[in-house]
Amino acid sequence: MLEHYLFLSAALFTLGVVGVMIRRNLIVVLMCLEMMLNAVNLSFIAFARQLGSVEGQIIVLFTMVVAACEVAVGLAIAVAVFRTRGTINVNDVNLLKW
Amino acid sequence: MEKVLFYILGAITLVSAFLVVLLRRPIQNVLFMILMMVGLAGLFILLHAEFVAMVQLVVYAGAIMVLFLFVIMLLNLDQLKMPPPEGSHVRWWAGAVIAFAVMGMIWLAFKTYLAPPAASVEQAGVSNTVVVGKALFTTYLLPFEIASVLLLAAIVGSVLLARSKS
Numbered sequence: 681m682l683e684h685y686l687f688l689s690a691a692l693f694t695l696g697v698v699g700v701m702i703r704r705n706l707i708v709v710l711m712c713l714e715m716m717l718n719a720v721n722l723s724f725i726a727f728a729r730q731l732g733s734v735e736g737q738i739i740v741l742f743t744m745v746v747a748a749c750e751v752a753v754g755l756a757i758a759v760a761v762f763r764t765r766g767t768i769n770v771n772d773v774n775l776l777k778w
Numbered sequence: 779m780e781k782v783l784f785y786i787l788g789a790i791t792l793v794s795a796f797l798v799v800l801l802r803r804p805i806q807n808v809l810f811m812i813l814m815m816v817g818l819a820g821l822f823i824l825l826h827a828e829f830v831a832m833v834q835l836v837v838y839a840g841a842i843m844v845l846f847l848f849v850i851m852l853l854n855l856d857q858l859k860m861p862p863p864e865g866s867h868v869r870w871w872a873g874a875v876i877a878f879a880v881m882g883m884i885w886l887a888f889k890t891y892l893a894p895p896a897a898s899v900e901q902a903g904v905s906n907t908v909v910v911g912k913a914l915f916t917t918y919l920l921p922f923e924i925a926s927v928l929l930l931a932a933i934v935g936s937v938l939l940a941r942s943k944s
Binding site: 681683684685686687688690691692693694695696697698699701702703705707708710711712714715718721722723725726728729734735737738740741742744745746747748749750751752753755756757758759760762763768 | 780781784788791792795796798799804807808811814815818821822825826827829830833834837838841842845846849850852853869870872873874876877880881884885888906909910913914918921925928929931932933935936937939940942
């Protein structure tokens, strides 16, 4: 059964990567980042089940804390960018791009 | 029974993840993201991680996604004119190629591991929450406290960032 969970996790992570690559809306990009974090959480839990240890679940809790911080700061940045630029299309926000 | 449930929940999760990437209105993206989180919580319950599943429902599907909804409503994104279909064909093809590459790499990495069908020891009569709580407040007490400092820093940082300049 572990392989099935790992396959699902890999597919979710891949979808997240593709979303970050092809979507240009800053908020949707943040959501795809969340999707990747969730995919990794799923594989942590699957391994924790397989190995009969609780550490995987603890790590997932800490990942959730970090994800919550990341979303709060990321959305604040999105609001600030929208205030100054009037758009959250990441193609138009290229001040730091080489 | 477990397999059937896994396939149902996995299908829900995957399809809504697809829709998150493909649909163009941010509101629809958020709603399908919530569906994906709920599917994942179901999978966590299947894996006997009930506490994490509930935290997933409360924190992710509840708090974080509502925060996304708030920001989308606040910025009134749907009222802005929808851009023409995002991206060129080149970008979509590049996305597909990258998808296959990433998927292959992750799968290879997992394949090297997939060995021991270990003895998953379930202590009878002890609930998952008790086990997680004990580990969290004894072995992992220091990281737990550091996490609270991190949350505080995030609160202060996001308030500072989103504050209006006037």
